[in-house]
Amino acid sequence: MKIAILGAGSLGTIAGAYIAAGGQDVELIDVYQAHVDALNQSGAKIIGTTDFQTKVKAITPDNMSGTYDLVLLLTKQLYNDSVLQNLLPFLDEKSVVLSLQNGIPEEKVASIVGRERVIAGSVEFGATFMEPGVSKLTTEFGHFKEYAFQIGELNGEITERIHEIKTILDLVGGTHISDNLVGTKWSKLLINNAFSGLSAALNTEFGGVIDHEVSIVSAAHIADETIKVGHANGVTFAKMNTFDIASLEIKSENDIPERVQTLRNFMEPSRLLRASMLQDLEKKRKSEIDYINGVVPRLAKGKGIATPYNDMVVKLVKQAEETQSVPNFDTNIKFFEELNK
Numbered sequence: 001m002k003i004a005i006l007g008a009g010s011l012g013t014i015a016g017a018y019i020a021a022g023g024q025d026v027e028l029i030d031v032y033q034a035h036v037d038a039l040n041q042s043g044a045k046i047i048g049t050t051d052f053q054t055k056v057k058a059i060t061p062d063n064m065s066g067t068y069d070l071v072l073l074l075t076k077q078l079y080n081d082s083v084l085q086n087l088l089p090f091l092d093e094k095s096v097v098l099s100l101q102n103g104i105p106e107e108k109v110a111s112i113v114g115r116e117r118v119i120a121g122s123v124e125f126g127a128t129f130m131e132p133g134v135s136k137l138t139t140e141f142g143h144f145k146e147y148a149f150q151i152g153e154l155n156g157e158i159t160e161r162i163h164e165i166k167t168i169l170d171l172v173g174g175t176h177i178s179d180n181l182v183g184t185k186w187s188k189l190l191i192n193n194a195f196s197g198l199s200a201a202l203n204t205e206f207g208g209v210i211d212h213e214v215s216i217v218s219a220a221h222i223a224d225e226t227i228k229v230g231h232a233n234g235v236t237f238a239k240m241n242t243f244d245i246a247s248l249e250i251k252s253e254n255d256i257p258e259r260v261q262t263l264r265n266f267m268e269p270s271r272l273l274r275a276s277m278l279q280d281l282e283k284k285r286k287s288e289i290d291y292i293n294g295v296v297p298r299l300a301k302g303k304g305i306a307t308p309y310n311d312m313v314v315k316l317v318k319q320a321e322e323t324q325s326v327p328n329f330d331t332n333i334k335f336f337e338e339l340n341k
């Protein structure tokens with residue numbers, strides 16, 4: 001099987017390294033020439049909660065050739081139109097494109113490469129790009145080896161190709177098959193909205209969101225808005241590991257202290273994570289905010305659901321994008337303090 005990692009950045013370097021070390025025929029494809037050169041010269045190096053280095057083959061997109069049987073889509077959603085159009089000549093009728101981006105990009109991906117080629121998944125570990133050839137794993141290693149991915153067919157069917165692709169992703173970390181892919185993507189979206197959104201809007205690791213009373217209460221509201229909008233759009237949220245994430249819905253003000261405590265317990269092992277959106281702001285780049293927190297207000301339209309917390313995250317992250325600066329925690333926490341009153 002010929003495999004492509006399309007977008008070998010923070011996550012793609014890690015996925016590519018372990019798949020290559022597992023003896024698979026895999027190409028790491030990235031536009032960053034210095035990174036591609038470093039990968040070919042010294043191999044892919046993974047630091048952070050592990051220390052691992054392995055030989056890989058890396059190329060830039062202009063050197064793609066032949067056809068790929070499996071493509072792991074790990075570029076940012078912002079570039080899907082051009083990235084996927086460029087990929088089309090390298091797909092045949094049996095090729096599979098595995099969408100692993102945060103958010104819910106699957107309909108868009110399917111509209112370009114064809115629905116029958118698309119499967120999808122959620123990534124349940126964190127990674128930070130360090131320098132050419134080097135990526136940092138930020139999730140505790142044992143957790144990563146147990147819960148790295150959930151993958152599934154768009155319609156939830158458990159097919160042979162899903163089992164086959166699971167064995168490849170298992171080389172990276174624990175891979176689980178979902179029979180409710182839409183619910184899986186929304187459950188990950190909820191965590192991204194609450195923690196990656198606030199991590200970016202407040203310029204802090206997830207631990208910073210957990211520790212401050214205002215931000216953790218805001219995270220509980222962001223989760224609640226996401227659940228209400230998801231339900232209004234027919235989504236059944238999938239369990240995360242064994243946790244029923246839809247139970248975070250706030251039915252009355254009295255629920256808030258319990259929801260806050262539940263979120264604190266659930267997210268404690270992830271306290272070192274830094275949102276990939278924050279990494280984008282640090283690089284003075286546009287982030288995926290429109291495809292993460294931005295999904296909630298967009299899908300709330302016409303449903304009579306207010307989304308002030310997600311709106312605030314979108315506003316603050318966009319402000320940082322426009323001014324090419326990183327947010328200031330002390331300044332931005334005050335906006336959430338106002339919402340909590």
Ligand SMILES: NC(=O)C1=CN([C@@H]2O[C@H](COP(=O)(O)OP(=O)(O)OC[C@H]3O[C@@H](n4cnc5c(N)ncnc54)[C@H](OP(=O)(O)O)[C@@H]3O)[C@@H](O)[C@H]2O)C=CC1
Pocket residue numbers: 006007008009010011012029030031032061074075076077079082083100101102103123124125126127128129275276288
């Ligand atoms: N990092 C994380 O912890 C997590 C990220 N995700 C999701 O995974 C996806 C990837 O995120 P992440 O790895 O952080 O992103 P990165 O920005 O670190 O990696 C994306 C890579 O794709 C490269 N690239 C850009 N355009 C192209 C192109 N046309 N062809 C090939 N490569 C290209 C980028 O190069 P350049 O930088 O030079 O543009 C970059 O190296 C996102 O959707 C994100 O939401 C999900 C879970 C966790």
Ligand SMILES: CC(C)(CO)C(=O)C(=O)O
Pocket residue numbers: 102123124125126127191192196273274275276277
């Ligand atoms: C939550 C996290 C860090 C890892 O799963 C992520 O998805 C992101 O911030 O992009």
